[in-house]
Amino acid sequence: MDVSSFTQSGIVISAMCVTIGDYNNDALQDIYITNIADGNVLLKNKTLTGLHYFTDATDETNVGFYGTAWGSNFLDADNDGALDLYVSGAEVGANSPSSTFYKNDNNGSFSPTFMGFQGDTVKSYCNGVGDFNQDGFPDIMVSNFAPYPSQLWQNAGGTNNWLKIKLQGVKSNSQGIGSKIEIYSNNGHFIKQVTVQPMIDISDFPAGPYIIRLYSSAKTYNMIQIIKS
Numbered sequence: 001m002d003v004s005s006f007t008q009s010g011i012v013i014s015a016m017c018v019t020i021g022d023y024n025n026d027a028l029q030d031i032y033i034t035n036i037a038d039g040n041v042l043l044k045n046k047t048l049t050g051l052h053y054f055t056d057a058t059d060e061t062n063v064g065f066y067g068t069a070w071g072s073n074f075l076d077a078d079n080d081g082a083l084d085l086y087v088s089g090a091e092v093g094a095n096s097p098s099s100t101f102y103k104n105d106n107n108g109s110f111s112p113t114f115m116g117f118q119g120d121t122v123k124s125y126c127n128g129v130g131d132f133n134q135d136g137f138p139d140i141m142v143s144n145f146a147p148y149p150s151q152l153w154q155n156a157g158g159t160n161n162w163l164k165i166k167l168q169g170v171k172s173n174s175q176g177i178g179s180k181i182e183i184y185s186n187n188g189h190f191i192k193q194v195t196v197q198p199m200i201d202i203s204d205f206p207a208g209p210y211i212i213r214l215y216s217s218a219k220t221y222n223m224i225q226i227i228k229s
Contacts, residue, residue, distance in 0.1 A: 006053075007052060007053045007054055008053045008054050008055065009031070009043055009053075009054040011033070011041055011043075011056075013033065013035045013036075013038065013041060014035055014036045014038070015033050015034070015035060016033075016034040016035065016036075016069060016070045016071075017033070017034045017069075017070055017071050017072050017126075018031060018032070018033050018034075018072075019031075019032045019072045019073050019074050019085075020032075020074070020193075020195065021074030021083045022045075022083065022190070022191055023042075023061070023074065023082070023083045023085070023104060023110075024044070024108055025081065025082065025188055025189070025190060026045075027182075027189055027190075027191045028045035028046070028047065028052070029045055029191070029193060030042065030043060030044050030045045030054075030057075031043040031045070031054065032063070032072055032074070032085065034065070034069035034070060034071070034072050034087060035065075035069060036068050036069070037066055037067060037068060038066075039058065039064040039065065039066045040058065040063060040064055040065045040066075040069050040072070040087065041056060041058050042056070042057045042058045042061050042063050043055070043056060043057070044056075044057035060108065060109065061108065061109050061110050062102070062109050062110050062111065062112070063085060063087075063102050063110050065087050065089070065100060067089045067090075067091050067098070068089060068090040068091050069087050069088065069089055069090075070088045070089070070090055070124065070125045070126065071087070071088040071124070071125060071126040071127040071128075071142075071143075072085065072086065072087045072088065072127070073085070073086050073127055073128065073129045073140070075129045075138045075140070076138065077101075077103075077137070077138060077155060078137075078158050078160060079136070079137060079158060079160035079161065079162050080104075080106070080160055081188070081190065082104040082106045083104055084101065084102060084103050084104045084110070085101075085102040085104070085110060086099070086100075086101050086102070086127060086129075086140055087099060087100050087101075087102070088124035088125060088126065088127045088142060089124060090123050090124060090125065090145070091123070092121065092122055092123050093121060098120065098121045098122070098124070099117070099120045099121075099124050099127075099142065100112050100114070101113055101114065101116075101117055116153070116156065117153065119151075120142075120151065120153070122144050122145075122148040122151075123144060123145040123148060124142050124143065124144050124145070124148075124151075125143050125144070125145060126142070126143040127140055127141060127142045127143070128140070128141045129141075132152070132154075133154070135155075135157055136157070136161075136162035136164075137155040137156075137157045137158065137162070138155060139152065139153060139154050139155050140152075140153040140155075141153075165181065167179055167194065175194075176194055177194055177195065178193075178194060178195075179193070179194045180192070180193045180194075181193070181194075
């Protein structure tokens with residue numbers, strides 16, 4: 001059933017890509033949609049008397065991009081427990097709105113930064129997130145348009161902690177798609193959900209079983225609950 005009108009998510013744009021994640025750690029999954037020069041859209045998930053609806057949080061979060069955007073992914077680049085955002089762009093040149101990494105400021109907004117992304121000014125389409133060297137920090141693979149080669153951006157890492165959980169489905173699918181992981185710590189309540197989109201670092205995509213890395217600056221987790229939907 002189409003509930004886009006009821007949930008206020010029925011926007012009309014030249015949508016290219018959708019990525020899902022809880023950028024503000026309120027235990028609700030938000031939606032980021034890429035677009036052409038009119039600007040990308042971030043839909044913040046909210047609830048009212050138990051009913052979900054969305055509001056446009058693009059301006060307040062500073063993630064409009066305003067270029068020809070294609071692929072996008074939420075990722076916790078520094079394992080501080082707050083999802084950052086990487087967006088691929090299809091315009092070439094240092095003065096064009098090419099690919100952008102948005103650092104989560106932990107205050108409901110993002111700051112664009114290009115530190116560590118020198119040369120990321122080519123025509124890009126798709127990007128994926130994974131941990132190719134198994135150091136606990138997510139790296140970014142970008143598919144570019146010819147003649148530009150694809151790029152693998154290795155995360156330099158840091159000192160924050162991480163936890164790896166290997167899921168094995170027993171009923172609906174062997175990969176554990178649809179599972180929801182809830183993490184409780186002194187830092188707060190975090191929710192990660194497994195979809196076919198590698199929004200939370202699915203290393204064995206698409207074969208499974210999925211290895212999920214739950215990034216957080218917490219030194220200890222008080223409780224981890226896995227729910228299979």
